[in-house]
Amino acid sequence: MASFKPSIPPASDSSTSGEVHVIMGPMFAGKTTALLRRIKSEGNSSRNVAMIKSSKDTRYAIDSVVTHDGVKFPCWALPNLSSFRQNFGGDAYDKLDVIGIDEAQFFEDLYDFCCTAADHDGKTVIVAGLDGDYLRRSFGSVLDIIPLADSVTKLTARCEMCGKRAFFTLRKTEETRTELIGGADVYMPVCRQHYVNGQLLIKTARSVVESHKFKCVSDTFAEATPFV
Numbered sequence: 001m002a003s004f005k006p007s008i009p010p011a012s013d014s015s016t017s018g019e020v021h022v023i024m025g026p027m028f029a030g031k032t033t034a035l036l037r038r039i040k041s042e043g044n045s046s047r048n049v050a051m052i053k054s055s056k057d058t059r060y061a062i063d064s065v066v067t068h069d070g071v072k073f074p075c076w077a078l079p080n081l082s083s084f085r086q087n088f089g090g091d092a093y094d095k096l097d098v099i100g101i102d103e104a105q106f107f108e109d110l111y112d113f114c115c116t117a118a119d120h121d122g123k124t125v126i127v128a129g130l131d132g133d134y135l136r137r138s139f140g141s142v143l144d145i146i147p148l149a150d151s152v153t154k155l156t157a158r159c160e161m162c163g164k165r166a167f168f169t170l171r172k173t174e175e176t177r178t179e180l181i182g183g184a185d186v187y188m189p190v191c192r193q194h195y196v197n198g199q200l201l202i203k204t205a206r207s208v209v210e211s212h213k214f215k216c217v218s219d220t221f222a223e224a225t226p227f228v
């Protein structure tokens, strides 16, 4: 029986073999801390490192990645990843060994960037981001790069209600935009049980507010309309 044998071209240069590592999880799970630890340890092994974050996230500092507990690292704040090479400089990019990407859910071109950087340019790319949004739906392109990854780590936080392991991010406000950037004032990490309870509470609160709004409008309308 004939078997298919793919012809594998000889590797032209072993140094062009890159890697992709994904660190994901809910908010407050220590994703940025884990990313910084990896980047710093790569830097200590005399590898050239650079860090990128989204320019959408200006919560702590524009030119630094900052963890929730205040640890800082200089970074490039960019609207997209495709502009990194040009901003960083072609020669400097060629000398880079490791690229860290924080808040990766905000980059629409994450998949293409990881492919090029790891497959063709031989970079080790370490990506940290949210896997899901506050509705537990896939957020941005973070899940799309899992088939490209050498390793995937899902971190957990502590449930703010009961202290058990938290896998999800609950939005405490009634805002319904997917991209609402905020910290502990807007979001909290929760376990499954408290996610479900919390969603129910928020839905009830929202419908009370909506019906109150409707009542105000209809009252105003009734006052403005002369009784016929």
Ligand SMILES: [Zn+2]
Binding pocket: 159, 160, 161, 162, 163, 164, 190, 191, 192, 193, 194
């Ligand atoms: Zn809980």
